[in-house]
Each structure stands twice: as C-alpha cells, then as structure tokens.
Amino acid sequence: MPEHAVKFPGNLQRLNTMQNDHKDNSAARVVGDLKQDILQGYFAPGEKLAMARLKTRYNVGVSPLREALSQLLIEQLVVVENQRGFRVHPISxxxxxxxxxxxxxxxxxxxxxxxxxxxxxxxxxxxxxxxxxxxxxxxxxxxxxxxxxxxxxxxxxxxxxxxxxxxxxxxxxxxxxxxxxxxxxxxxxxxxxxxxxxxxxxxxxxxxxxxxxxxxxxxxxxxxxxxxxxxxxxxxxxxxxxxx
Amino acid sequence: MPEHAVKFPGNLQRLNTMQNDHKDNSAARVVGDLKQDILQGYFAPGEKLAMARLKTRYNVGVSPLREALSQLLIEQLVVVENQRGFRVHPISxxxxxxxxxxxxxxxxxxxxxxxxxxxxxxxxxxxxxxxxxxxxxxxxxxxxxxxxxxxxxxxxxxxxxxxxxxxxxxxxxxxxxxxxxxxxxxxxxxxxxxxxxxxxxxxxxxxxxxxxxxxxxxxxxxxxxxxxxxxxxxxxxxxxxxxx
DNA sequence: TTTCGTTGAAATGTCGACATTATTTGCTTG
DNA sequence: CAAGCAAATAATGTCGACATTTCAACGAAA
Known part of the structure; x- marks a missing residue:
C-alpha cells in the first residue's frame, strides 16, 4: 500500500528481471527487483529492511529473501548486523x-x-x-x-x-x-x-x-x-x- | 569422513573464521570455511556441491548453506544451474x-x-x-x-x-x-x-x-x-x- | 519532577524440519 | 535397442520453534 513512486531511471537490470520472471528460482528474481529498489532509492540508505515488509512486497517467503539479501551483502548494497537483520548500505x-x-x-x-x-x-x-x-x-x-x-x-x-x-x-x-x-x-x-x-x-x-x-x-x-x-x-x- | 588433506596455503580468511565461530550467524562461518575449501582445492573446479555432503561437512542445515552459496555465487566461486544445485566455478x-x-x-x-x-x-x-x-x-x-x-x-x-x-x-x-x-x-x-x-x-x-x-x-x-x-x-x- | 536503569513483553531474525516441485535414473514395453 | 513411464533423488520454498533484540513501563535516585 505505501507504494512510493519509483522516481528515476536506473540501469538495464530490469531487463534481466524480465527474463528471470519465468525461469530461474524466485531468489534470483528478488535479487533483481530488490537491487532496483535500492539503487533507485525506493529503500533509503541505512533504512531497515524488515522481513515482514519485504515478504509482502515481493510475495516470497523468508528463505528466498535471505538468499537475495546474502548476495546483495557481498555486493555491498546491504549490511547485516549480528542478529538485528538487514539494512540498506549507508552512504557518505x-x-x-x-x-x-x-x-x-x-x-x-x-x-x-x-x-x-x-x-x-x-x-x-x-x-x-x-x-x-x-x-x-x-x-x-x-x-x-x-x-x-x-x-x-x-x-x-x-x-x-x-x-x-x-x-x-x-x-x-x-x-x-x-x-x-x-x-x-x-x-x-x-x-x-x-x-x-x-x-x-x-x-x-x-x-x-x-x-x-x-x-x-x-x-x-x-x-x-x-x-x-x-x-x-x-x-x-x-x-x-x-x-x- | 572422507577428510581430504588440506594441501596448501591460502589467505587470511582463516583468521576471520576463527572470530566468526562464536559471534555472527552460521552462514557467515560457512562462507569462510567453504571459500577456503574451494580456493585450496578441497572441492575441485566444476565439482558438484551436494547439499547432503556440505551438511555433514559443516554441521549446519540447508538454510545457512544456501545463504553461503548465494554469496559465493556473486563472488563467482560457485555457479548455479537452474534447479540442479550448485557446482564449483569451473576453471580454464x-x-x-x-x-x-x-x-x-x-x-x-x-x-x-x-x-x-x-x-x-x-x-x-x-x-x-x-x-x-x-x-x-x-x-x-x-x-x-x-x-x-x-x-x-x-x-x-x-x-x-x-x-x-x-x-x-x-x-x-x-x-x-x-x-x-x-x-x-x-x-x-x-x-x-x-x-x-x-x-x-x-x-x-x-x-x-x-x-x-x-x-x-x-x-x-x-x-x-x-x-x-x-x-x-x-x-x-x-x-x-x-x-x- | 526528571532522568536513568531495570525488567518484562512483543517483535524480529535465525535455523532446521517438512512438503513441494523438478530432474534424473532405471525399468518395462513396443 | 529405443522410447516412455515410474520411482528415486535432489533442490526449492514454506512454516514453526527457538534465540536475540527492541521497546515501553515501572521504579529508584538525584
């Protein structure tokens, strides 16, 4: 419901996403979508990425989500704190x-x-x-x-x-x-x-x-x-x- | 049981692993260990990484394993085939x-x-x-x-x-x-x-x-x-x- | 009265068990 | 011997139990 307007352009990731829609597993799809949302600022830098919210937004369970977040962790687009979940990588x-x-x-x-x-x-x-x-x-x-x-x-x-x-x-x-x-x-x-x-x-x-x-x-x-x-x-x- | 001899040196990852043993989540620990095993050749290039085998080797469930493998996927140390699981990234x-x-x-x-x-x-x-x-x-x-x-x-x-x-x-x-x-x-x-x-x-x-x-x-x-x-x-x- | 610390409850993340789905293997039959 | 079907094998996803964190309410001290 709180569907922020996606304000601005991005890269060609969307194309990948389209292709991933039917093939691949859902984690791969989430990686693309979530990356989009972070790069384009739907999720603000430093913002907490609550599992409940992500689950409803991308219509998947926690396992694919954790996989996707793990990948973005290596790409340094998100950070993880001990047992406190994931956040968008802060900027400076x-x-x-x-x-x-x-x-x-x-x-x-x-x-x-x-x-x-x-x-x-x-x-x-x-x-x-x-x-x-x-x-x-x-x-x-x-x-x-x-x-x-x-x-x-x-x-x-x-x-x-x-x-x-x-x-x-x-x-x-x-x-x-x-x-x-x-x-x-x-x-x-x-x-x-x-x-x-x-x-x-x-x-x-x-x-x-x-x-x-x-x-x-x-x-x-x-x-x-x-x-x-x-x-x-x-x-x-x-x-x-x-x-x- | 099939404990191959770890043949050769590596990098400083081992140090991280030690630290991660008590803190952090188990996925982070597996990432370090698994990376070691791939870099040092315990798992051969192109070799299939069967979940059952990894589970016994690292004493964790499938969830942390999939997380770890997802991270190594981005680092291009493993590859994933549609629904057929993970393999060590081949060499050439x-x-x-x-x-x-x-x-x-x-x-x-x-x-x-x-x-x-x-x-x-x-x-x-x-x-x-x-x-x-x-x-x-x-x-x-x-x-x-x-x-x-x-x-x-x-x-x-x-x-x-x-x-x-x-x-x-x-x-x-x-x-x-x-x-x-x-x-x-x-x-x-x-x-x-x-x-x-x-x-x-x-x-x-x-x-x-x-x-x-x-x-x-x-x-x-x-x-x-x-x-x-x-x-x-x-x-x-x-x-x-x-x-x- | 205000501030700081403590405690308990609610929320959230982590991880393993189970169910589902896809793929591979092996057997049977033409 | 090839093709197709069936059973197994293995990966993916959902769910629930457990552990940790967060937040708020309460109380004590300044």
Missing amino acids: KEEMLDIYQTRARIEALCVGLAVDQGDDEWEARILAAAHKMQKFSTSMESDPQEWERRHHDFHSAIVAGCHSPTLLGVRRSLYEKASRYRNLWLTDNMQQTDFFDANRKEHDQLIDALLRRDRETACKLIEHHLLSPSKALLESQTIPEKTV | KEEMLDIYQTRARIEALCVGLAVDQGDDEWEARILAAAHKMQKFSTSMESDPQEWERRHHDFHSAIVAGCHSPTLLGVRRSLYEKASRYRNLWLTDNMQQTDFFDANRKEHDQLIDALLRRDRETACKLIEHHLLSPSKALLESQTIPEKTV
Whole structure:
C-alpha cells in the first residue's frame, strides 16, 4: 500500500528481471527487483529492511529473501548486523568519492585497453550507440529512464573493446554502486541543461579521441567525464560526510 | 569422513573464521570455511556441491548453506544451474589469463597511487613486512602456509598506501580468484627454487623503486611480478583451455 | 519532577524440519 | 535397442520453534 513512486531511471537490470520472471528460482528474481529498489532509492540508505515488509512486497517467503539479501551483502548494497537483520548500505560523501574515483580509474583502464585492441566492429558499435543517444537527447526530460539506458549503452560499447570479462565485471559492479548516488543527485536537481550540454561536448571529444586512437587523451577525458558528477554530489545536503 | 588433506596455503580468511565461530550467524562461518575449501582445492573446479555432503561437512542445515552459496555465487566461486544445485566455478586457461592480467593491472593502479600518496609510515610498514618475509625465505618449503601469509602481507602493505577501500576490495576479490589457480600450480610443482630466487630479486627491485618514488618503474615491476605465474600456469596439463 | 536503569513483553531474525516441485535414473514395453 | 513411464533423488520454498533484540513501563535516585 505505501507504494512510493519509483522516481528515476536506473540501469538495464530490469531487463534481466524480465527474463528471470519465468525461469530461474524466485531468489534470483528478488535479487533483481530488490537491487532496483535500492539503487533507485525506493529503500533509503541505512533504512531497515524488515522481513515482514519485504515478504509482502515481493510475495516470497523468508528463505528466498535471505538468499537475495546474502548476495546483495557481498555486493555491498546491504549490511547485516549480528542478529538485528538487514539494512540498506549507508552512504557518505567519503564513500561516494572513493567509489567515483575508483570507477573513473577503472573505466580509464578499460578505455585504454579498448583503444589498443578495438577493431572496425568496435568503432562501428560506438558510432551506432552514439547516434541513438544523440537522437534521444531532446526527449531526455520526458523519459529519463530511456535516456539513461542509451547513455549507458554508449559507454558500454566503448569499454567492450577491452575484451576482458573480469575487468568489465568489476566495472559493472562499480557502476551499480555509483548509480545510487547518481539517482540521489538526479532527484535533488533535475533541470541541469547546462550540465548536459557540457556532457554532450565531452562525448564528442571522446569519440574523436577514440577514433584517432589517442589513448592518452581518451583516458583523460573519460576520467574527467566520470568524475564530474561527484563534484556536484559533494555539495549535496542529503549525503552525510561520513557514515552514521 | 572422507577428510581430504588440506594441501596448501591460502589467505587470511582463516583468521576471520576463527572470530566468526562464536559471534555472527552460521552462514557467515560457512562462507569462510567453504571459500577456503574451494580456493585450496578441497572441492575441485566444476565439482558438484551436494547439499547432503556440505551438511555433514559443516554441521549446519540447508538454510545457512544456501545463504553461503548465494554469496559465493556473486563472488563467482560457485555457479548455479537452474534447479540442479550448485557446482564449483569451473576453471580454464582463458579465464586464468583474464584474471591474472586484470589483477596485474589493478595492482599496478594501487601501487601507482600508493607511490604518490604514501607517507613515512607507509614506507616503514613495507620494510617491516619485507623483513618478516625475508626471515622466512629459508623455511619456505617447511611451512608454505606461513610463507604465503608473509608474502601476502608484504604486497598488502604496499597497496595499503592508496587509501581506497573500494579499490582494495576489488583487489582482494581478484586475489582470491587467482589463488585457486596459484594453489593448483603449487600442487603441480613445488620445488621451484629458481623461480623463488627470481621472485626475491623482483621484490628487492620493487622496494627500491617504491622508496625512490619511481612510479613508472614500480608499476612495471609489479605488473610483471604478478603476471609471471600465469605464464607457468599456461603450461599446466590440469587446466583446460576453455570452460568445459 | 526528571532522568536513568531495570525488567518484562512483543517483535524480529535465525535455523532446521517438512512438503513441494523438478530432474534424473532405471525399468518395462513396443 | 529405443522410447516412455515410474520411482528415486535432489533442490526449492514454506512454516514453526527457538534465540536475540527492541521497546515501553515501572521504579529508584538525584
């Protein structure tokens, strides 16, 4: 009943969820849904995840729930206290900065490798993804979910060129952790036309560097590109300095 | 009853396990023990993890077991098949190379940051750890477990200088994944005096570069240092080329 | 009167037993 | 010998017993 409005975009997890609906066990489905709810802020950072509430929300028993929570525990999206149940992993500017900086460095690593290893197919996919993102830049405010999806696809197309599943797995994990903060920022202030203009310019520069195989410049650009939201987030009043 | 001999060293997980024995829930204890058993090869790659067997081995019911397995699922140490239970994550030279290369790059990233940010305390801890490792180099064959521990402490002391919990978490995860292969290699051929001589020389060079704050050299050295085991592992007969 | 500590009851999490469902094995029959 | 059906085997999910925590009410001391 207390169905909070799901405010903002997320990632492509929803797609997985859809697939999981019929196959797999119910724990896997809950993992996807619960992850969504945490990343998008339905459950606030630090909030208690009472079993009774989760049970009604996802229509499952405690066993699948505990399995799902156990997985999110490793991904550091929830924390568990001795016998006091689960809570959403708390947030802090300290952790936010660490995640964003690490993510920027990892992404730069991916981009560097991709520049060295990427082939024609790689270039083609980047341009295709960039085009789809470009086409949607006007409808950004009407459907932020779809825009975020295309934006994500664009960056994924770039790093895919590194051909390292392990490294890409690390990257995905960091992206998810960061998306909690990003969604928080989007709820804070949505109308950021100037920001998105700068964003688009950076994309153009990045594509240029990639196609020129200018590794140095590409890495610098992507690192700056991923770091800029963290600067805005530092001003946020809703994020505590350190973990409470 | 079928108590296989625990063959080889591992990491510091055992310490955690000890602490967890009295506090925490039983799932947390099983996670530590089961991880040990997988990393050290008690359970072979690809082997089926039958609930009945695990139940008797760890003296717990199925609920904590499923929780533990769920966590190792995210860490990619086990895999789950639709309704057919869990297996140990299979190994392959392909994955081995990917893990080792990624790990080397991440470690180089940590070292680079540590060189920039490390202070006197950092230098002191490195020298202390190096000394303890040095002192044990003769007893290496008698107690490989303890030697591995000191070796690990040494490298940990170096990367600790980067002061990034997130990045260090990524590093630890990759270290654990790699240790499965490393243990496999150690069982294959234990007497590798020449290898360890080269190893020690690399350590000395590394320390020298670190104290000189020669970032470039330190990163190159550590990357090469972590990559060399993978070259030996490529020759192994026991690891399949690709996942079966 | 207010504040702090204690105690008891209610709530919540943990874990194992049982039931359900899916898969595999083995036997029978064409 | 192959195909299909039946029994077993094994994993998944629900439920309930037990243990721990939380909260509130009560009482004593300042």
